[in-house]
Amino acid sequence: MNHEVFKDLVPNYLEHLTSDETRRLMEAHMESCPECREYLEDMKEEGMEHQVEQRTAERKQIDYLKTVRSKNKKRIIVVIASMLGLFVILAVVNHILFVSMxxxxxxxxxxxxxxxxxxxxxxxxxxxxxxxxxxxxxxxxxxxxxxxxxxxxxxxxxxxxxxxxxxxxxxxxxxxxxxxxxxxxxxxxxxxxxxxxxxxxxxxxxxxxxxxxxxxxxxxxxxxxx
Known part of the structure; x- marks a missing residue:
């Protein structure tokens, strides 16, 4: 297996998408090729950094959505409370003015x-x-x-x-x-x-x-x- 073919297969190797035979060939090649071993380790580190960045972005998005939901929830509570308060006031006024006899x-x-x-x-x-x-x-x-x-x-x-x-x-x-x-x-x-x-x-x-x-x-x- 030459270097270019190995490098092309590394992404699939890291994601466990290669066949068992291809995986064995790649691991055998790495035993005799320090350059390809180093390339694989670099790709692992870059992949981990990308995952960390992706997870950080996902957490920020989740936190943002939680903040928006919390604000919307407070607004809904305020609206409901205002409507209930208005209903109570109208009910009391209605009772005093038009119902109590x-x-x-x-x-x-x-x-x-x-x-x-x-x-x-x-x-x-x-x-x-x-x-x-x-x-x-x-x-x-x-x-x-x-x-x-x-x-x-x-x-x-x-x-x-x-x-x-x-x-x-x-x-x-x-x-x-x-x-x-x-x-x-x-x-x-x-x-x-x-x-x-x-x-x-x-x-x-x-x-x-x-x-x-x-x-x-x-x-x-x-x-x-x-």
């Missing part, structure tokens, strides 16, 4: 009774511009509404439509109404069309904070509360 003080409520042919409508409206009312209707002992509880809530600003209860406050800003339909003074027409005869004991109770008001349905037909 309490039974209204009668002194803060204007009540009107309107008659339209056979229908009698009681409308309850807050006297305060920063409030709105809700009327919870219950059927206790009769097949019609015989208890109305007036609730009050804040209405400081027009609520965004995407907030819960936003549409409710907008709907009842001009007052909340309860309607009864009569055939005559002594006959009430139910929602299903059935008619019931009224007596003096048939009343609707309107509940406020600490006070209740009873209205006979016969008096309500005449547009009176008593």
């Amino acid at each position: 309490w039974i209204a003080d009668q002194g803060n409520v204007d009540t009107t009774i309107q008659k339209d042919q056979s229908s009698i409508t009681m409308t309850f409206k807050s006297k305060k511009d920063d409030r709105y009312l809700l009327a919870i209707q219950n059927e206790l002992n009769q097949p019609y509404t015989d208890e109305i509880i007036i609730y009050e809530s804040w209405d400081l600003i027009p609520p965004p439509s995407w907030l819960p209860y936003g549409e409710i406050s907008d709907q009842f800003r001009d007052g909340v109404s309860v309607t009864y339909t009569f055939a005559d003074k002594d006959t009430l027409i139910l929602n299903d069309g059935k008619k019931i005869k009224l007596t003096d004991d048939d009343k609707v109770t309107v509940s406020y904070d600490g006070r209740t008001e009873e209205i006979r349905l016969r008096d309500l037909f005449d547009g009176k509360k008593e």
